[in-house]
Amino acid sequence: MSGILASMIDGLLIGSVYGLAAMGLSLIWGVMDVINLTHGAMIALGMFGMYLLFGASAANPYLLLIPVIAAGLVLGMIVYWLSVSWVIDRPQLMSLLSTFAVNMMVIGIGTAIWSTSPYNVNFSLPGITVGAYTFTGNHIAAAISAVVIALLLELFLYRTRAGKAIRAVADNRDAAELMGISSTQVLMVAFAIGIALAAASGALVSTLFPFTILSGASYQLKSFVVTVLAGLGKPFGALVAGVLLGLLEGAVSPFIAVSWIPLIEFGLFVVVLILFPRGIFGRATA
Amino acid sequence: MKRTSLIAFLLSLFFVAGGFAQTITLGFTVSRTGSLNVDSLEQYRGFELWRDTVNAAGGIKAGGKSYKVQFASYDDESNSKRVQQLYTRMILEDKADFLFSPYSSSLTATASIVTEQYEKIMLTTGAAEEKTYKLGNQHLYQMFAPATQYLTVALDALKAKDPKATVAFVYEDASFSVAVVTPAKAYAQQLGFNVVFTEAYAPNTTDFSAIIDKVIASKATVLLGGGHYADGSTLARQLYGHKVPLKMISLLVAPDSPQWAELGDAAVGVIVPSQWEPQSTFKAQYGPSGADFGKAYTAKYNAPPSYESAGGYASGLVLQHAIEQAGGIDTDKVAGALNSTDITTFYGRTKFSTVASEHGLQVGHAIVLAQWQKDKAGKLVKQVIWPLAGKSADLVYPIH
Numbered sequence: 001m002s003g004i005l006a007s008m009i010d011g012l013l014i015g016s017v018y019g020l021a022a023m024g025l026s027l028i029w030g031v032m033d034v035i036n037l038t039h040g041a042m043i044a045l046g047m048f049g050m051y052l053l054f055g056a057s058a059a060n061p062y063l064l065l066i067p068v069i070a071a072g073l074v075l076g077m078i079v080y081w082l083s084v085s086w087v088i089d090r091p092q093l094m095s096l097l098s099t100f101a102v103n104m105m106v107i108g109i110g111t112a113i114w115s116t117s118p119y120n121v122n123f124s125l126p127g128i129t130v131g132a133y134t135f136t137g138n139h140i141a142a143a144i145s146a147v148v149i150a151l152l153l154e155l156f157l158y159r160t161r162a163g164k165a166i167r168a169v170a171d172n173r174d175a176a177e178l179m180g181i182s183s184t185q186v187l188m189v190a191f192a193i194g195i196a197l198a199a200a201s202g203a204l205v206s207t208l209f210p211f212t213i214l215s216g217a218s219y220q221l222k223s224f225v226v227t228v229l230a231g232l233g234k235p236f237g238a239l240v241a242g243v244l245l246g247l248l249e250g251a252v253s254p255f256i257a258v259s260w261i262p263l264i265e266f267g268l269f270v271v272v273l274i275l276f277p278r279g280i281f282g283r284a285t286a
Numbered sequence: 287m288k289r290t291s292l293i294a295f296l297l298s299l300f301f302v303a304g305g306f307a308q309t310i311t312l313g314f315t316v317s318r319t320g321s322l323n324v325d326s327l328e329q330y331r332g333f334e335l336w337r338d339t340v341n342a343a344g345g346i347k348a349g350g351k352s353y354k355v356q357f358a359s360y361d362d363e364s365n366s367k368r369v370q371q372l373y374t375r376m377i378l379e380d381k382a383d384f385l386f387s388p389y390s391s392s393l394t395a396t397a398s399i400v401t402e403q404y405e406k407i408m409l410t411t412g413a414a415e416e417k418t419y420k421l422g423n424q425h426l427y428q429m430f431a432p433a434t435q436y437l438t439v440a441l442d443a444l445k446a447k448d449p450k451a452t453v454a455f456v457y458e459d460a461s462f463s464v465a466v467v468t469p470a471k472a473y474a475q476q477l478g479f480n481v482v483f484t485e486a487y488a489p490n491t492t493d494f495s496a497i498i499d500k501v502i503a504s505k506a507t508v509l510l511g512g513g514h515y516a517d518g519s520t521l522a523r524q525l526y527g528h529k530v531p532l533k534m535i536s537l538l539v540a541p542d543s544p545q546w547a548e549l550g551d552a553a554v555g556v557i558v559p560s561q562w563e564p565q566s567t568f569k570a571q572y573g574p575s576g577a578d579f580g581k582a583y584t585a586k587y588n589a590p591p592s593y594e595s596a597g598g599y600a601s602g603l604v605l606q607h608a609i610e611q612a613g614g615i616d617t618d619k620v621a622g623a624l625n626s627t628d629i630t631t632f633y634g635r636t637k638f639s640t641v642a643s644e645h646g647l648q649v650g651h652a653i654v655l656a657q658w659q660k661d662k663a664g665k666l667v668k669q670v671i672w673p674l675a676g677k678s679a680d681l682v683y684p685i686h
Contacts, residue, residue: 003503010495115319116363118516124527132502134529139495209492210520253496254503259459259488261496 006133008250013139015246017204019239020146021219022226023153024197030233031170031190033092034084037099040220041106042195046072046202047211048114054121061123061207062145068203069149069196076195080188088187110213118210142204149200150239153193157235166190170233197235225269231279241280308351310615312337312605313358313382315372315397317389320364321489324515324543325594326389329412331587332598333357333386336606339574339582346606349613355602358382366396373400382406383615386601389594390514391415391433391462398426407621409605411597415465419639419647425617427624427638428648429601433462435653436559437470437510440536443557443655443672444508445477447683451533452480454506456497456521458513459486463538467511474510482506491517494524502530507684512537519549526552533684541658542592547666554666555685557657561593561633562600565670565678566654568634573603576632600633657682 021043028036046068053064083102087094125137157163168176169186177183202216209215226245230237248268249261256264272280314333317326337355345352358380362368369388376382377400385401387394387410394413401408407425410418414433419426444451453474457463464486474481483504485497501509509525509532512518518540525535526549534557540546541558564580574582579599583591591599605620607629612619628637628650637650655672659682669679 003499006502007496007499010499014493014495111319115323116321117319117323118321127527127529129529132531133499134527136527138527210516211492215492249496254500257485258491258496259486 003133004251004254006130006135007254008247009133009135010139011246011248011250011253012243013135013143013246014208015243015249016143016146016239017201017208017242018219018222018226018245019242020149020197020204021201022223022230022238022242023150023235024194024201025220025223026227026230026232026238027153027197027235028191028194029227030235031166032084032088032095032187034088034095034099034191035092036191036194037096037220038079038083038103038106038195039198039223040216040218041103041110042072042075042198042216043202043205043219044110044211044213044216045075045106046199047206047215048110048119048213049199050203050206051119051121051211054123061121061203062141065145065149065200065203069200072196072199073192075199076192077188079195080191084191085184085188107213114213116212116214118212119206120210121206123207136208138207142208145204146201147239149197150236153197154236156193162186162189222265225265227279228269229272229280231276231281234279234281237279237281308345308353309356310346310353310384310609311356311358311380311382312384312386313373313376313380314386315360315362315369315388315393317364317393318361320362321516322364322389322393322514324545325412325539325592326364328543328592328594329389329598330359331583332411332591332595332600333602334598335579335583335586335595336599336602338586340602340606346609348610348615351614353609353615362388362393364390364393366393369393369396370400373397377401377404377406384409384605384620386598387411387413389413390460391418391465392460394418395461398423401425405617407605407617407624409601411601412594413462415462416644416647417461417465420644422642422645424645425621426646427604428646429597429604429633429636429651430561431648431651431653433465434469436466436538437536438473439559439653439655439672440510440557441470441474441477441479443681444479444534447681448507448533449478451508452482452504452506454483454501454504454509455481455485455511456483456494456501456509457486457511457538458489458491458517460489460513463511463513466538470510487517489513489517492520494521495528498524498528498530501525501532502528507532508534508536510536512540514538515540515543515545519546522549522556523552531686535685536655542594542656542668544589544592546658546668550666553658554660555658555682557655557671557681558668559653560656560670561651561653562596563593563654563656563668563670564590565676566632566634567676568630568632570632571630572607573600573631579632596633600631600636603631603633604629604636655681 049068083098127136226241230241316330345354385408389412411429414430457467518537536557608623611623635650639647656668671681
């Protein structure tokens with residue numbers, strides 16, 4: 001196997017986790033027109049949620065995703081009522097500031113509890129070796145988990161009444177309300193799902209790399225790139241765009257120093273904004 | 287007569303009380319949080335054990351007085367901005383008489399700007415990069431052997447074992463690691479090694495997959511580099527997880543920590559250039575023996591000392607020795623005593639350069655190499671493998 005192919009497979013595996021992280025941001029942005037700046041903090045809480053649950057139970061981390069997602073849903077509802085519901089119809093800057101404030105609070109409390117020292121979830125699955133290259137079991141399992149969660153979300157949005165209500169509110173909130181849909185509840189559910197997705201991606205990242213309470217910030221930045229690449233309100237598109245971003249990282253890293261990759265990613269961010277302002281998968285709003 | 291006796295008694299009480307009241311304030315920051323916390327905490331424990339030992343013995347005795355040691359210490363969060371603020375605070379508000387450095391070359395470089403500005407003596411430990419000592423500083427004294435020695439020693443050991451090895455350098459893009467790797471790479475080429483891959487990574491890197499793929503593609507048989515604990519331990523875990531077929535791995539700093547054993551099989555075979563190891567057998571002219579230091583440290587912290595801990599304790603010893611030689615805590619006199627210091631403690635020889643262009647640079651101390659090996663019971667232990675004259679075990683090569 002060539003080094004480039006191995007690097008692209010590694011990129012594909014981690015890219016699916018980027019995609020999952022971006023799905024939550026994309027959903028909230030698309031449905032509510034809110035840029036959720038708590039996203040990175042919620043990813044970090046997902047990491048620590050997994051760390052605490054794994055430490056307490058030593059259960060399989062991929063089973064522990066279920067309580068992490070459940071806790072993410074509850075936390076999402078709380079954050080929605082505390083910081084978003086009051087500013088939902090006001091200028092976008094208000095929700096930006098409001099979610100940023102929650103982000104700072106979570107980071108502050110998290111730093112007080114866990115400091116900024118690195119933590120690990122000490123769990124490893126056997127990998128697959130092809131020639132000189134080994135793909136770790138944790139990366140493969142994280143990628144599969146991310147795709148499964150994304151498919152479940154897609155099924156929820158397109159096959160359930162609640163999911164259809166979310167899409168209806170995203171398309172036209174006034175019309176949806178005229179059809180008897182409570183937009184307040186729908187917005188809360190959409191926000192909670194977005195937070196749960198962020199927490200789930202953080203939980204998966206914690207099985208791959210060491211993390212601190214500040215680690216969510218880099219995934220939040222990647223989520224912005226992926227969301228812009230996919231187009232707003234396209235959660236499954238975000239997964240695909242995340243995989244594409246990972247593949248891009250994998251394809252270029254054999255030729256340049258890894259520390260240059262963020263420059264390429266944010267260059268792509270600017271290029272896509274200029275050439276495809278609605279993202280490569282479609283329209284500006286869902 | 288009674289009155290005279292009473293006055294004499296009260297006066298003597300005053301002087302005795304005055305003697306007890308003499309304290310020396312030592313200022314330093316500790317990275318209690320952030321990426322440097324593991325190594326920094328171990329350095330702090332060395333300071334702390336020395337202070338407790340000195341104070342239990344009645345303090346530092348110099349010029350007919352006894353000085354108890356007290357610390358003014360803060361968490362720098364592994365952040366150079368905090369270091370700048372806190373060293374100023376310790377000098378101006380806490381009135382620190384002397385300073386110890388924070389942990390790491392980059393934080394020390396920041397601290398030294400402040401201490402030099404106020405003409406305060408700072409003994410640096412955990413700060414091996416030479417550059418800081420070549421800027422004309424007059425009050426800075428380095429306890430660690432300079433950075434250039436770290437990997438050149440590993441290359442000497444490799445040359446003796448496998449002169450045809452192909453070498454990859456993968457290292458943290460930070461001042462210390464760059465200062466180590468730049469001369470080591472030149473030295474590797476001088477020794478005739480084929481350097482097939484070199485890449486620096488950002489200090490907060492957690493995903494080494496792309497770099498590891500490049501190391502495999504380069505067909506390197508030996509990897510040298512690393513940086514500090516957080517990145518070094520992650521790199522070692524991921525090298526093991528990706529089953530990279532390396533015959534030798536030598537990483538900076540991280541594998542010296544007793545915590546390294548928590549990596550399990552990923553820890554096996556990894557080599558660390560070390561400032562000191564518990565097996566070192568220096569005959570101490572001053573202070574405790576290595577065995578006594580190790581025993582006291584393990585009793586207090588329930589863990590074996592690392593070289594950061596030993597460096598911390600030795601910094602205290604060297605300052606204590608200089609204060610005793612100076613007969614007090616006057617900065618100029620203590621600086622003079624440090625300039626003429628040439629002593630061997632349990633930590634090894636300590637001598638500072640007095641050449642104007644590199645004042646305070648460590649010229650007496652030398653690096654040893656240690657390797658994590660499994661003992662007969664399968665337990666992970668660190669063995670000294672270089673220099674050969676002082677080895678406690680043979681180098682395991684190749685690792686697997």
